[in-house]
Amino acid sequence: MNRFATAWAIYQGLLLEAIPFLLLGVLIAGLARWLVPQNTWIRRLPRQALLAPITGALMGFALPACECGNVPVARRMLASGAPLGTAFGFLFAAPVLNPIVMASTWAAFPDQPWLLIARPLGAFLIAVMLSLTLTLLPERQLLEQALLSERRMNQPLSRYSLLERSGGLVGGDGNQTSLLEGTAVTTDRPTPRQMLEQSSREFLELMALLVLGSLLSAVVQTWLPRSWLLAVGGAPTTSILALMLLAVVVSVCSSVDAFLALGFAAQVTPGALLAFLLLGPVVDLKLVGLFSVLMRPRAIAITTATASLGVLLIGQWINLWRL
Numbered sequence: 001m002n003r004f005a006t007a008w009a010i011y012q013g014l015l016l017e018a019i020p021f022l023l024l025g026v027l028i029a030g031l032a033r034w035l036v037p038q039n040t041w042i043r044r045l046p047r048q049a050l051l052a053p054i055t056g057a058l059m060g061f062a063l064p065a066c067e068c069g070n071v072p073v074a075r076r077m078l079a080s081g082a083p084l085g086t087a088f089g090f091l092f093a094a095p096v097l098n099p100i101v102m103a104s105t106w107a108a109f110p111d112q113p114w115l116l117i118a119r120p121l122g123a124f125l126i127a128v129m130l131s132l133t134l135t136l137l138p139e140r141q142l143l144e145q146a147l148l149s150e151r152r153m154n155q156p157l158s159r160y161s162l163l164e165r166s167g168g169l170v171g172g173d174g175n176q177t178s179l180l181e182g183t184a185v186t187t188d189r190p191t192p193r194q195m196l197e198q199s200s201r202e203f204l205e206l207m208a209l210l211v212l213g214s215l216l217s218a219v220v221q222t223w224l225p226r227s228w229l230l231a232v233g234g235a236p237t238t239s240i241l242a243l244m245l246l247a248v249v250v251s252v253c254s255s256v257d258a259f260l261a262l263g264f265a266a267q268v269t270p271g272a273l274l275a276f277l278l279l280g281p282v283v284d285l286k287l288v289g290l291f292s293v294l295m296r297p298r299a300i301a302i303t304t305a306t307a308s309l310g311v312l313l314i315g316q317w318i319n320l321w322r323l
Contacts, residue, residue, distance in 0.1 A: 003222050011218035014286060017253050018210055021069035023203060028063065028073055030199035047083045053131030056089025057124050060097035066253035067095040067281050068210065071290045072202055078143065078294065079150040085131045091294075092307075093127035095254040095281035096120055105277070108258035109265070115274065118318065122278045126310045130282070133306050134299060142299045144292065206290060213286030217251035220285060239272035240315035244308060247280035254281035270322035271315035279311045 046052050063073060074091035078084070095101065097120055109115050134142060143151065252260055257280050265273050283304050291300050 007218045007222040010221050011214055014214040014217060014251060015211065017256065018066070018068045018214070018286065019207070021066045021253060021255070022072070022206055022210060024069045026069075026072045026199050026203045026206070028069075030195045030202075042081050045083055045086050047085075049085065049132065049135070050128075052083040052085030053089030053128045053135075056083075056086035056091075056131065057093035057097060057127045059086075059090045060094030061099070063094055063098055066101070066255045067284075067287055068206075068253065068290065070094045071287075071294065072206060075147060075202075075294055078147060081151060084135045084139070084142070088131040088134055089127050091127075092130050092282050093123055096123035096278075101254045101258075101281075104255055105258045108262045114270075114322070115277075118274055119277050122274060122311075122314050123281065125314070126278060126282060126307060129310050130303060130306055133302065134295075137299060137302075142295060144294055144296060147294060206293065209289035209292065210286060213289040214251070217249065217285040220249050236269055236271065236319045237316065239269045240275045240312055240319070243268055243272040243276040244279050244311060244315075247276045248284050250280070251284040251286040252280065257281070269315075269319050271317070271319035274318050275311045275315035278314065279307060282307045282311075 046055050060070075063070065070091055073094075074087050077087040077090065102116075102120060105119055106116055139148060139151070247257075250260070257277060261273060261276050268276075288300065291303070295303070
């Protein structure tokens with residue numbers, strides 16, 4: 001009975017921590033669509049293979065949200081036709097490269113300046129690496145079907161035929177003219193009511209996935225005590241692997257994970273500590289469900305494997321340097 005009570009408490013804590021950021025992300029995505037016509041800024045984003053993810057990663061400084069809040073924003077970017085590299089660079093880097101997370105890391109570890117540099121730099125490198133890896137996949141193998149259809153409707157006809165857009169033209173001469181001219185489909189600015197309805201649907205859809213992910217994380221945390229993972233905290237390699245697994249299991253938001261890490265920082269190697277702070281904002285149990293509105297299962301698996309490998313290598317390098 002105590003375990004069920006513990007699982008319920010963890011579940012409530014994860015939801016209460018994540019819901020405000022999820023709501024913030026949905027609101028930002030909705031306001032961006034209403035205030036700024038999508039083609040105004042989408043056209044200005046770089047599309048070069050390396051510059052695109054770098055730009056997306058640096059955009060993370062503008063959004064004070066954790067990984068839950070970045071999912072709806074990244075989805076809106078992808079649906080509007082933003083370069084894949086830019087959207088994914090933002091998705092994976094913004095959970096760390098934002099003012100709140102950087103300030104919380106400094107507040108938790110003011111006496112470890114190396115960590116204040118290594119965390120944002122490591123997050124930046126991981127985001128660029130993931131973006132470059134994912135953009136090697138064709139869009140039809142990378143993006144979730146509904147998102148792919150919406151994205152193709154906002155692409156020039158020169159890139160996707162009418163059949164590939166997964167939908168026909170139903171009335172509206174203006175849109176037909178736009179398509180025949182080979183330009184992206186544009187829509188009028190939505191009314192506040194339309195924006196509210198769309199944002200509400202998006203929030204409820206993401207909320208359902210967040211509930212399932214938080215429940216899974218709570219169950220795993222309850223039946224897999226953290227003490228088991230921290231018991232190997234002194235070994236260079238196993239400590240990194242253990243803290244990576246812990247980051248995936250606890251699924252705590254990046255805005256507060258530094259304070260959680262502070263509680264066991266003295267028991268683990270420096271590389272393991274950094275690995276915990278790098279992997280959690282990119283891959284955890286509650287994010288798996290949220291990622292399903294962006295990517296297909298194969299792409300999610302590639303993201304998990306690539307991020308884990310990158311974090312492991314960074315952690316090993318830190319241990320060689322600091323130990």
